[in-house]
Amino acid sequence: MKELIDVLKKKSLMIFDLDGVIYRGDELIRNADKVIQELKNQAIKVVFNSNNSTITRKKYVEKLKSFNIQTELSNIYTSASITSVEIAKIKKNSNVFVIGEIGLRQELEAVGHKIVVEPINYGNIDFVIVGLDRNFNYNSLEIAQKCILEGKAKFYATNADSTLPVANGLKPGAGVIVKALEICTDQKPIKIFGKPEPFGIQLILNDFKIKPNNACIFGDRLNTDILAGNRAEITSIAVLTGVTSKEDIIKLYEETEESNLIDKNLIPNIVINSLEEIFKN
Numbered sequence: 001m002k003e004l005i006d007v008l009k010k011k012s013l014m015i016f017d018l019d020g021v022i023y024r025g026d027e028l029i030r031n032a033d034k035v036i037q038e039l040k041n042q043a044i045k046v047v048f049n050s051n052n053s054t055i056t057r058k059k060y061v062e063k064l065k066s067f068n069i070q071t072e073l074s075n076i077y078t079s080a081s082i083t084s085v086e087i088a089k090i091k092k093n094s095n096v097f098v099i100g101e102i103g104l105r106q107e108l109e110a111v112g113h114k115i116v117v118e119p120i121n122y123g124n125i126d127f128v129i130v131g132l133d134r135n136f137n138y139n140s141l142e143i144a145q146k147c148i149l150e151g152k153a154k155f156y157a158t159n160a161d162s163t164l165p166v167a168n169g170l171k172p173g174a175g176v177i178v179k180a181l182e183i184c185t186d187q188k189p190i191k192i193f194g195k196p197e198p199f200g201i202q203l204i205l206n207d208f209k210i211k212p213n214n215a216c217i218f219g220d221r222l223n224t225d226i227l228a229g230n231r232a233e234i235t236s237i238a239v240l241t242g243v244t245s246k247e248d249i250i251k252l253y254e255e256t257e258e259s260n261l262i263d264k265n266l267i268p269n270i271v272i273n274s275l276e277e278i279f280k281n
């Protein structure tokens with residue numbers, strides 16, 4: 001693993017996906033806490049980045065603390081926090097209609113956006129923001145549709161994950177709800193802020209004033225974490241403690257050799273079995 005150490009030595013910022021890298025559900029992945037602490041001891045900036053918009057950053061701080069990983073709000077980025085900051089760059093203190101949960105709602109309000117629950121005048125809504133909402137219903141879909149078609153609100157989404165990993169398998173992800181609104185408005189989101197898009201990573205690099213070649217991302221999903229890392233031109237490291245297996249990686253290499261249709265950005269720069277390998281010689 002000398003190669004890995006040599007690569008990582010040059011990095012001053014490391015971005016970690018959470019589920020499948022640091023923990024699996026409510027279980028810490030072995031020694032992930034110690035690895036994070038050791039990186040911090042070496043003065044490396046450690047940032048966590050999750051596509052899940054339903055959980056507040058404060059909850060993530062508490063969850064990590066329960067695993068003996070100390071961090072601050074400013075080191076946590078969710079697709080919800082990234083979306084909230086990015087749309088404020090388009091319009092500050094905007095009126096938004098939201099399909100999403102508390103994690104998204106709190107982040108939007110924290111940067112000054114006003115959430116309108118039942119718009120009287122659809123024309124007053126600047127943005128419709130869609131994230132995962134496990135209480136999603138026909139009524140909110142109809143309001144979102146009207147805000148966009150009648151009121152000319154702009155359509156943005158936190159992420160478009162097809163599935164949500166849970167302790168005992170998979171549930172439908174935010175992408176399902178994004179598609180529902182796409183179909184009834186005949187519009188696609190102007191931007192999707194979460195992974196695999198590079199915007200979140202670019203925001204992190206900008207906030208910490210780090211150049212892409214001084215940063216890396218550790219993630220367990222090729223079509224979100226690795227794709228985002230490669231698109232943002234930082235070093236992408238697949239960790240095999242989550243949804244991607246060694247067989248998946250071998251299959252990807254084989255398919256890439258056979259076909260030029262595979263997106264090269266799906267291929268991680270480095271593959272490791274677990275974060276423990278960072279400090280193994």
Ligand SMILES: [Mg+2]
Pocket residue numbers: 017018019020021219220221242
């Ligand atoms: Mg993950």
